[in-house]
Amino acid sequence: MFQISIATAEDAAEILALQRLAYESEAQLYKDRSIPPMTQTLESLITEIKVATVLKATEGSSIIGSVRATLAEDVCLVGRLMVDPARQGRGIGTALLRAIEDMFPQARAFELFTGSKSDGNIRLYIRHGYVVTGARQASQEISLVVLTKHRNTDAAETGQLQALLSRVGAALDEFLKFEHPDSLHPGHRWQRQLDIPLPKVGVGIERVTEELIRDIIPNGTAIPRPGFSAFITTGGTTAAVLAATAANVAAPQRASLTAFNLLEEVSLKWLASMCGVGAMQGIYSSGGSTANLLALGAARQCAFEQHGRDVAAQGIDRPVAVYATAEAHHTIQRSAGVLGLGRRAVRAIACDGQGRMDPEDLRRHIAADQRAGVLPIAIVANAGTTNTGAIDPIRAIGELARSHGIWLHVDGAYGLPGILDERKAPLYEGLELADSAIVDPHKWLGASVGVAATFVRDRELLLRAFTQEPAAYLEGTIEQTPSASRVIEHSMDDFGIPYYDYGVELSAPSRGVVVWALIREIGVEGMRARIRRHNDMAAHIAHIARQHPNLELLLEPTLSICCFRYVHRNVVDLDRLNRQLHRRLVRENRNLPSTTVVGGALALRPCFIGARATLAQADSLVEDVLRIGAEVAQELSR
Numbered sequence: 316m317f318q319i320s321i322a323t324a325e326d327a328a329e330i331l332a333l334q335r336l337a338y339e340s341e342a343q344l345y346k347d348r349s350i351p352p353m354t355q356t357l358e359s360l361i362t363e364i365k366v367a368t369v370l371k372a373t374e375g376s377s378i379i380g381s382v383r384a385t386l387a388e389d390v391c392l393v394g395r396l397m398v399d400p401a402r403q404g405r406g407i408g409t410a411l412l413r414a415i416e417d418m419f420p421q422a423r424a425f426e427l428f429t430g431s432k433s434d435g436n437i438r439l440y441i442r443h444g445y446v447v448t449g450a451r452q453a454s455q456e457i458s459l460v461v462l463t464k465h466r467n468t469d470a471a472e473t474g475q476l477q478a479l480l481s482r483v484g485a486a487l488d489e490f491l492k493f494e495h496p497d498s499l500h501p502g503h504r505w506q507r508q509l510d511i512p513l514p515k516v517g518v519g520i521e522r523v524t525e526e527l528i529r530d531i532i533p534n535g536t537a538i539p540r541p542g543f544s545a546f547i548t549t550g551g552t553t554a555a556v557l558a559a560t561a562a563n564v565a566a567p568q569r570a571s572l573t574a575f576n577l578l579e580e581v582s583l584k585w586l587a588s589m590c591g592v593g594a595m596q597g598i599y600s601s602g603g604s605t606a607n608l609l610a611l612g613a614a615r616q617c618a619f620e621q622h623g624r625d626v627a628a629q630g631i632d633r634p635v636a637v638y639a640t641a642e643a644h645h646t647i648q649r650s651a652g653v654l655g656l657g658r659r660a661v662r663a664i665a666c667d668g669q670g671r672m673d674p675e676d677l678r679r680h681i682a683a684d685q686r687a688g689v690l691p692i693a694i695v696a697n698a699g700t701t702n703t704g705a706i707d708p709i710r711a712i713g714e715l716a717r718s719h720g721i722w723l724h725v726d727g728a729y730g731l732p733g734i735l736d737e738r739k740a741p742l743y744e745g746l747e748l749a750d751s752a753i754v755d756p757h758k759w760l761g762a763s764v765g766v767a768a769t770f771v772r773d774r775e776l777l778l779r780a781f782t783q784e785p786a787a788y789l790e791g792t793i794e795q796t797p798s799a800s801r802v803i804e805h806s807m808d809d810f811g812i813p814y815y816d817y818g819v820e821l822s823a824p825s826r827g828v829v830v831w832a833l834i835r836e837i838g839v840e841g842m843r844a845r846i847r848r849h850n851d852m853a854a855h856i857a858h859i860a861r862q863h864p865n866l867e868l869l870l871e872p873t874l875s876i877c878c879f880r881y882v883h884r885n886v887v888d889l890d891r892l893n894r895q896l897h898r899r900l901v902r903e904n905r906n907l908p909s910t911t912v913v914g915g916a917l918a919l920r921p922c923f924i925g926a927r928a929t930l931a932q933a934d935s936l937v938e939d940v941l942r943i944g945a946e947v948a949q950e951l952s953r
């Protein structure tokens with residue numbers, strides 16, 4: 316329907332005239348529509364056109380290919396769009412709009428004004444990315460001027476959040492119905508659709524939004540499902556998503572005096588108080604791994620300072636030891652490696668049958684190291700092991716630590732909030748002896764992944780362990796005269812509490828607002844109810860497993876992890892049976908626990924922490940295990 320004749324470079328005079336016309340029409344348009352005029356001047360537009368490569372096409376040739384080619388080269392296009400006279404006055408503007416949408420998928424978000432001008436001109440105006448202006452001439456010819464990207468505007472969309480987030484939000488709500496198949500469902504095509512070569516030319520925010528909604532969100536993870544109980548991870552609750560999104564936009568960095576910055580500290584205090592370490596000061600980092608690293612960094616600093624050495628500045632100069640059980644999270648070894656202590660410095664302290672540290676074995680190791688002149692750095696006690704949820708005897712370990720002047724670190728990444736369940740609180744006895752503790756709000760508390768907290772008695776120690784040398788480009792930006800006359804009247808007058816000096820991240824998101832939102836929404840009582848419910852779920856499965864002839868409880872649950880397995884008198888290789896059962900269970904996509912090994916036996920290991928997991932899910936898991944277990948047992952006993 317539309318045809319274009321592209322001007323040749325020799326047609327410069329005509330191009331400029333055409334452009335002038337276009338620009339004037341546009342200026343008029345701005346005036347009429349009260350749209351703020353572009354900051355570009357006509358001269359700058361003309362300059363652009365002059366340097367542009369102008370494609371040549373014969374009169375009447377199709378516009379599509381030419382225009383795409385032109386855009387791919389990122390040059391300007393000036394041309395005339397010919398309109399079929401028969402269509403004049405019959406929805407021509409809409410038709411033209413469609414054609415342009417086709418030509419410029421990356422410039423979808425534009426406004427079109429057509430028609431009703433007294434001069435009979437059609438005017439098109441694309442706000443984002445490209446400028447198109449058209450004027451309908453008496454000859455039924457529409458002049459189309461397409462300029463390359465507006466030079467004063469970034470190619471990226473930086474607004475429209477209400478419209479776009481509401482569409483993405485709707486897609487996410489749909490995702491949360493969990494009616495979609497697993498991302499690797501038969502016939503899936505998203506890998507091919509997404510694994511494309513580096514795009515030279517962008518497709519624009521509209522296409523990005525469409526692809527997010529169509530190809531990416533429906534092919535997300537199983538983690539937020541109510542029946543997902545694998546590992547120790549879950550999806551964020553709505554409050555977490557809202558707060559994280561707000562922070563992404565309104566405070567992408569935690570530093571500087573904003574409401575977000577204040578909430579870092581407020582929420583750290585809330586969290587400490589809620590988790591039984593209210594006397595401590597905290598810092599957020601990305602996860603339990605970094606949180607443990609920071610705590611052990613503080614422990615290392617403290618141990619060496621007692622010997623007059625600033626280990627952060629000078630490094631270690633003697634053999635050292637960290638005491639932890641084999642059940643401790645493996646990030647303890649990695650932290651020891653990163654901190655220059657060496658992974659082998661981590662002593663493997665024996666556990667009892669419940670996976671709890673044996674204080675007597677700890678005592679023996681410390682004594683042996685003392686005799687060998689090894690400097691003890693820290694004892695790591697677990698408040699909820701990753702494997703089974705075991706809680707080490709904190710008081711006994713803490714007293715030992717005190718008597719030897721050794722730092723006590725409590726890894727409560729998963730289990731520290733378990734203290735809220737009054738029935739479990741006695742297991743945390745002695746927590747007040749800890750020198751550091753960690754908890755991951757992105758586990759039991761429902762934050763989206765990326766939020767962990769390290770608590771220490773005195774953050775100054777963290778400062779000495781992790782401080783960076785002052786930098787002109789950072790602190791130098793801020794007037795730091797410690798006088799009473801220093802005026803703080805802008806959020807950028809101060810960075811606030813220097814969290815960036817207490818850990819390993821300089822740039823870091825505002826995480827406090829997420830924890831604030833989680834606790835503010837449901838309060839301590841809401842958290843307590845969740846934790847009790849999840850502990851009940853593990854206890855419920857344990858109870859059934861104790862009674863049922865085809866189930867075996869492998870370990871009494873401490874918190875919300877239950878290790879059990881399916882058994883059958885006709886099957887000898889129960890590990891094989893449970894492995895196959897587990898694979899089928901996961902494929903059904905309803906109940907998704909992980910497995911572990913307890914006392915040498917392969918165990919099904921649901922760990923309930925997700926806000927969507929309700930008591931009914933525990934029953935549903937047991938039903939599925941019994942059903943699939945019977946099928947597999949029958950197959951194996953044939």
Ligand SMILES: Cc1ncc(COP(=O)(O)O)c(C=O)c1O
Pocket residue numbers: 547601602603604605607644646699700701726727728729755767
């Ligand atoms: C006890 C414990 N500590 C540390 C971590 C590491 O946490 P993250 O995965 O957040 O780095 C985990 C993870 O599950 C854990 O269970």
